[in-house]
Amino acid sequence: MAVLKTPVYLINGFLGSGKTTVLLECMNYFKKNNTKVAIILNELGNVNVEKHLFKEESLFELLNGCICCSIKDDLKTTLSELKETVEKEKIDIVLLEGTGVANPGEIIETFAEQPFADYFSIVQSVCVIDSVNVLDYTSIFSSSKEVRELQKEQIEKGSLLVLNKLDQLSKKDSLQKVEKVVRKYNASAPIIYSSYGKGVVERIESLIPATRIEALGHAHHVHVKAVKIEQKTAVSKKEIIDLLHKHQNKVIRAKGSVQNKEDLQWYHFQYAAGQLVWEKLADKPREEKGQIILIGEKLSREEIFS
């Protein structure tokens, strides 16, 4: 008897492009439609500061490295566990969010190995693109070779391209320019035009599984890493801004949960492409310690704590 493979949707894309936002949209949509979802989440840092966003899901966290290279073996262990969970909990689909520097090719390669290839099938490799910054990330004038290579590979490997953050696209970086650069790297994958990941999941469902999902090549991203800062005392929003400002040349992405000095409430913050979003949390985090993750090129702990 043929065993039905569990469909897997990969969600990749550069740091801060909106992968988690797309993931949450998908998760909520599937939940509403009584589709049981398991989630694999990969983070460069050793803590997932967005855990509060996933309450009831079967969640597999792979922390402290990238499943496409440094913790590839952890992905294999997780896939073995996931197989059991799929059977026990009657999971219908798997959503996997890579780190912002993941090379989807390497992840696809692991899924193609035995015994995983017998149980799972990648049906879409979604590449979420930050439409506001993709021109910078692919420009020789504003990004390092590593960032350019990585962004290029992520776009190339997408079976579905999401031009996200369109709400923020100014005339200067008009959509045509963005499309042109994206099409230079991937001429054929369907494009979804989106803000806050809206509309992606409906398209995912309606599309025929892609045929060009393949694993080739490997971008090197050894210099992009995460540094965690634990905050035992409350901090102000201004102190966070000052910290980001101080390291602005190296920090590409930051996120965290901290207690605010001013009202002693807990806040979650997101910093991507130079923009800080600061939101009050409904519940106090379990650890009761502030956690700040800084992600960037050539970041060193010594420099941050100097």
Ligand SMILES: Nc1nc2c(ncn2[C@@H]2O[C@H](COP(=O)(O)OP(=O)(O)OP(=O)(O)O)[C@@H](O)[C@H]2O)c(=O)[nH]1
């Ligand atoms: N204005 C705007 N902001 C967005 C959009 N999509 C996501 N964001 C915000 O951008 C920030 C980063 O979004 P995430 O979904 O966490 O990005 P990510 O790609 O998962 O980030 P990584 O942690 O680097 O993997 C958050 O503050 C989001 O709310 C969008 O379409 N428009």
